[in-house]
Amino acid sequence: MHTSIFRALCTFLLALSTLTVNAESLVVTDPWIRSAPPNAPTLGAFMVLENNSDSEVSVVDAHSSLEVDRVELHRTVMADGVMKMVPQKSIPVPSHSSTVLKPGSWHVMLIGPKKVPSMGEVVQLTLVFGDGTEQVVAATVRQGKKMMDGHSHEMKSD
């Protein structure tokens, strides 16, 4: 009885944490992890990073509540029809601007997950910034963006 209330409270607080404005003015919205095959060697995490401050903010590292071998930052770029997935030292968010982490672009790579999470599962991601501060977000596992209805922005999880 107490455990389920405790769990509900934790989930509620985690959900809240995705909405509250961070003291460092870096707002993370719509964090999600792409659902993948049960034997997938890597997972992709995506989100929108909004920087409301006067100086550039960078994500330099990330940790996850999932047991993984390591976490890396990547950017997919296309050059002459070849898709390159380029590891990054950081993901920059210019002042008063946003950087969108999405398939085909910037993303957080979770390498070697011990167990691939299923659809709807919530994974905690800790983003580490260049100034040493951190922010924890709750990323929900869902399928890729709905491409068929033509919208490029998906706020709610599947």
Place this chain on the structure above:
Amino acid sequence: MPIKNDLQGIWNKYSLLLGVILFVLVGCEQVVEIPETEAAFVLPEVVTLEDFKLTHPRLGGYGLDSTRGKWSLFFFGYTHCPDVCPTELFMMAEMMRAIEKNPPTDFQVPQVVFVSLDPQRDTAESLQQYAGFYHSSFIGITGTQSAVDGLSQAMGVFYERVYHRDGDVVTLDPQEAVPGELENSYLINHSASIFLLNPAGKLHAIFPPPHDPNKMIRDLAAIQGAWR
């Protein structure tokens, strides 16, 4: 007048060539009907591919014969692919679901074939488990590196292995041995084009990225219609 003479000279020289070109173009147009497509590049002439020998855990050997009788969409990638392959496989799954929901008239549902460029890490079983996750009809095939290289080169797929450490790309000399800790962490940069084989097993069209499932369906319908 000197200029007029030059033009006359040029005309004399090239008129025959021009005539031959026009003759060939007009002649070709009557042989093949190239349908209008939104995204696909339909080859002016279908390409006969060399046979290949790859494997599938349930189907056994997979080669050109296996593609005959249906339209196949070939995509090259690997399971350790961080972003491109999941994105493309999801896109094609969306395409399949749209076809299932709203099939165009007289439409032959294509067979999606995911070919692994990374037999070192992808086994036939793990590859099929991976591909099948996106849509139950998808098949994943792989084989020896030279068999995979043969097929990918025949279709014009570019790919390269890239090692990285601490966020930096590590370039290795061909003679250099791969440092132990990097051995299995490489990424593969690769073409993301999707290749269409017709029911005769010939390379018929290429869909370069970026891909839109709606456009692909329309193009496939147009191509199938023109082929009959």
